Amino acid sequence: MQKDLASGIIIFTLYFTIPGTLSKRVEAQTGQCDRDYLNGFIDQYFEALVAHDPSLVPLAKTVKFTENGQVLEPGDGMWGCASALGSYRLYFADPEAGQVGFFGIVEENGHPQILALRLKIENMQISEIETIVARKVHGTMAEPEKLVDQPIFNETLAFSERSTREAMIAIANSYFEGLEQETDTITPFDPNCTRIENGTVTANNPEGDPIHRMTAGEQFATGFSRFITDIRERRFPVVDEERGLVYAIIFFDHAGTVKTVELSDGFTMTVPPPYDTPYTYLIGELFKIKNGLIHRIEAVLLPVPYGMSSGWVNN
Amino acid sequence: MRINPVTVVTTIILLVTIIACQSPGNDTGQLCDRDCLNGFIDQYLEAIQSHDPSLLPLTESVKFTENGQRLMPGDGLWNTLSETGSYKLYIADPEAGQAGFFGTIRENGTPAILALRLKIEKNKISEIETIVARDEEGALNLEKLGGPHSSFLDTIPVSEHASREELIRIANMYFTGLECNNGKGTYPFTENCNRIENGKQTTNNPSDWSNLERPDSLENVPMVDINALGCKEQFEKGFFRFVSRIRDRRFVAIDQERGLVLTFVFFDHAGNIPEVTLSDGTTIPIGVSRPFTWEISELFKIENGLIRQIEAVLGEAPYGMNSGWSSWEDGLSSQPKL
Numbered sequence: 001m002q003k004d005l006a007s008g009i010i011i012f013t014l015y016f017t018i019p020g021t022l023s024k025r026v027e028a029q030t031g032q033c034d035r036d037y038l039n040g041f042i043d044q045y046f047e048a049l050v051a052h053d054p055s056l057v058p059l060a061k062t063v064k065f066t067e068n069g070q071v072l073e074p075g076d077g078m079w080g081c082a083s084a085l086g087s088y089r090l091y092f093a094d095p096e097a098g099q100v101g102f103f104g105i106v107e108e109n110g111h112p113q114i115l116a117l118r119l120k121i122e123n124m125q126i127s128e129i130e131t132i133v134a135r136k137v138h139g140t141m142a143e144p145e146k147l148v149d150q151p152i153f154n155e156t157l158a159f160s161e162r163s164t165r166e167a168m169i170a171i172a173n174s175y176f177e178g179l180e181q182e183t184d185t186i187t188p189f190d191p192n193c194t195r196i197e198n199g200t201v202t203a204n205n206p207e208g209d210p211i212h213r214m215t216a217g218e219q220f221a222t223g224f225s226r227f228i229t230d231i232r233e234r235r236f237p238v239v240d241e242e243r244g245l246v247y248a249i250i251f252f253d254h255a256g257t258v259k260t261v262e263l264s265d266g267f268t269m270t271v272p273p274p275y276d277t278p279y280t281y282l283i284g285e286l287f288k289i290k291n292g293l294i295h296r297i298e299a300v301l302l303p304v305p306y307g308m309s310s311g312w313v314n315n
Numbered sequence: 316m317r318i319n320p321v322t323v324v325t326t327i328i329l330l331v332t333i334i335a336c337q338s339p340g341n342d343t344g345q346l347c348d349r350d351c352l353n354g355f356i357d358q359y360l361e362a363i364q365s366h367d368p369s370l371l372p373l374t375e376s377v378k379f380t381e382n383g384q385r386l387m388p389g390d391g392l393w394n395t396l397s398e399t400g401s402y403k404l405y406i407a408d409p410e411a412g413q414a415g416f417f418g419t420i421r422e423n424g425t426p427a428i429l430a431l432r433l434k435i436e437k438n439k440i441s442e443i444e445t446i447v448a449r450d451e452e453g454a455l456n457l458e459k460l461g462g463p464h465s466s467f468l469d470t471i472p473v474s475e476h477a478s479r480e481e482l483i484r485i486a487n488m489y490f491t492g493l494e495c496n497n498g499k500g501t502y503p504f505t506e507n508c509n510r511i512e513n514g515k516q517t518t519n520n521p522s523d524w525s526n527l528e529r530p531d532s533l534e535n536v537p538m539v540d541i542n543a544l545g546c547k548e549q550f551e552k553g554f555f556r557f558v559s560r561i562r563d564r565r566f567v568a569i570d571q572e573r574g575l576v577l578t579f580v581f582f583d584h585a586g587n588i589p590e591v592t593l594s595d596g597t598t599i600p601i602g603v604s605r606p607f608t609w610e611i612s613e614l615f616k617i618e619n620g621l622i623r624q625i626e627a628v629l630g631e632a633p634y635g636m637n638s639g640w641s642s643w644e645d646g647l648s649s650q651p652k653l
Contacts, residue, residue: 278392305381307386
């Protein structure tokens with residue numbers, strides 16, 4: 001009997017290991033852990049979510065769940081009112097870290113909301129669930145109906161186009177540094193870098209406002225970002241090397257202390273409300289990095305109390 | 316005339332005690348009375364207006380939160396408060412060393428509402444808890460009132476003082492009655508009870524629906540003007556069933572002399588109750604389709620065991636947020652925390 005059980009475990013492990021091409025470190029932690037396997041957890045999570053039943057997913061005993069930075073019991077928050085998964089679905093996977101992410105639409109009682117989801121998989125169980133829900137309410141400017149597939153995020157990079165994990169994180173971090181330092185000189189943007197925030201194209205958008213018509217790099221070059229007083233709790237939990245994706249979770253603080261900004265063209269911009277009061281965004285931001293350049297950015301964000309923590313770092 | 320040395324010593328001790336109690340700056344550890352506590356509030360407002368926390372006697376381990384987030388004194392509203400407004404309501408609990416305040420402010424010139432709690436220990440500020448409701452209209456409405464409701468200022472005869480425990484019990488009945496409200500509980504309100512939330516009277520105040528445009532699909536759907544009802548009628552209506560959890564109930568200042576209880580709580584709405592059947596059998600749709608939370612500081616005036624007046628300062632917070640003053644377990648519990 002003991003022998004049979006051991007054989008079963010070996011066969012089970014082989015079954016999941018043979019198709020994989022992944023690091024031995026993660027195999028040791030998680031069994032097998034490739035992209036499809038990780039994405040399967042996302043799909044399983046959503047099936048359980050709309051059934052309002054967390055027992056339908058394999059949760060670690062010590063699983064931690066946050067929704068918009070608040071620690072909740074699985075089953076609370078969006079679990080109580082998620083009614084359907086929308087058609088917009090963007091997956092990103094990090095087999096080495098056992099992390100998987102997702103941007104998409106989830107309906108709450110029939111109302112579409114934008115969701116950023118991160119799961120950590122350990123020993124074939126979900127040990128961490130981190131969600132950011134940008135609901136279509138005052139202040140979020142969420143436009144879920146505008147979200148459409150961006151094939152660039154799903155493109156697999158040739159090996160020659162890839163960067164190391166460390167380099168990818170450094171490039172993503174340079175985006176935040178560029179904003180803090182009010183310069184385009186330290187962030188490697190592709191000349192056509194486009195950014196989408198909560199469904200709205202806010203950089204390189206020919207049909208947008210004047211500021212949105214600029215590329216991300218051009219925006220940085222104006223020096224507009226001085227009123228963002230801190231970009232903190234920078235975490236880069238999902239690095240999808242195959243597709244050149246880095247998922248960052250951060251906070252943008254606006255202390256309300258900067259009343260005007262002198263732009264690089266000499267124009268003085270008055271900082272508009274609500275950024276003239278203490279104001280913070282919680283942001284899940286995904287970067288497409290190819291040949292060492294940021295080609296595309298997509299973000300899910302919402303205002304939260306000034307100074308809030310994510311619930312995932314020790315303060 | 317012969318002066319009795321014992322009388323002199325007693326008089327000196329009394330004088331020293333009175334001065335100590337009334338001066339926020341000394342460190343004798345004496346009880347800080349109402350004037351002393353109110354003085355700390357004024358001192359705090361002056362310091363924050365100067366953007367300079369060093370003007371305050373803060374303990375080394377002082378803790379400061381703004382809208383549930385722990386910040387360094389000097390951050391948050393300290394950067395942006397430009398002046399105080401005309402509406403000021405003080406709450407004092409000398410026994411617990413707690414001072415409370417609801418008032419209007421200007422933040423870079425824009426009206427807002429501030430709820431403030433200070434804990435005073437040995438004549439220093441050891442705790443600072445604030446809610447900043449960035450509600451311009453609400454702030455202006457408060458100022459139009461001309462001052463706090465008179466009942467908040469009225470002193471109750473000593474013979475009628477309720478115990479601290481009794482005052483907390485009555486205030487807690489408000490939250491218990493409201494949480495998953497079914498209209499069948501015991502609701503201790505006076506007939507003339509009213510509630511003001513962020514400057515708006517939300518009882519006995521009929522809504523102006525003369526210009527209300529309803530989509531055709533809702534034409535035959537019943538509506539309830541809940542604000543038109545009194546405190547007790549609202550609770551008896553069973554309307555508030557969609558408030559799924561009132562948690563982290565903290566009763567931070569008890570003003571026995573005036574019958575006031577100052578609380579900090581969260582109202583959670585799980586978003587999973589699309590409609591409510593009222594106690595009269597009518598079923599009405601509820602527009603709460605998503606999880607959301609109110610962070611609230613709520614003040615109760617209690618007379619003869621009944622709630623006479625309610626005033627609240629509130630703002631939306633992420634669903635399930637903690638106050639920063641409770642453990643995670645207590646923060647999600649509906650049990651009163653004393």
